Amino acid sequence: MARKKDKKNGKGSAGQNRKSSEDFITKYQQKADVISTDSGLMYRVIDETDERRHPTFQDSVEVHQRILLTDGKVIADTYKTNSSEKFSVEEAIDGLTEGLQYMALGERYEFVIPADLAWGKKGNRSKIGPNAVLVIDIRLIDIF
Template structure:
């Protein structure tokens, strides 16, 4: 007799994530030093720097800590010690926008609304539908 494997579902329900995300963004927007772009991307400069910023055609190397509004950590290269490398154009829309604002050596915190991240579908079991993503990013290299 065949067994049915349990189906992996994305973290959180659509409605719960949407409400949690909206609450998180409203509170975050009231913090000192928080800026917001026309697209809805919110950010705060942790460590500023002067220098070149990447374009959508560049590759970047960075440290990042990614978590959700419920506090669950998705990835933390600061902790692992292994920086991420990828093309800016491969990143989710909100991170693409944020990276292109960052000068080399800077550290920013981004709050990326669901529509600039994984949207209504989410991304597998780690990021549910309508989930806001929070990212702490330090830009190490531009190639």
């Protein structure tokens, strides 16, 4: 009976996350407007601008973002809280570091970040489990 004490925290096990992530990626890749990079990052452009400024690895950015797991569980949502986030591009997870550099100021993208470009086999020991793919809806508000 002691095994019944397993906590349900939504993170999932490494095996569960790997399988659901593979299924999600396979389905996502079939969308017509998805762009895939050599690293495995996938994205869709939601809103484009005529702006020419793109962040570089050395820049910091201000963004609004909604971070979800492939099951739809929301990890963070600055759109909802109306509280943007500021951080340096180089400090972000690898998939976001890569993706931000494709974006121009004011644009909104949806990134699907494979586990190896996110929190990997260990997760972040909080809300993101091992082998979890992240879906990030992000708008680039400022570059500094």
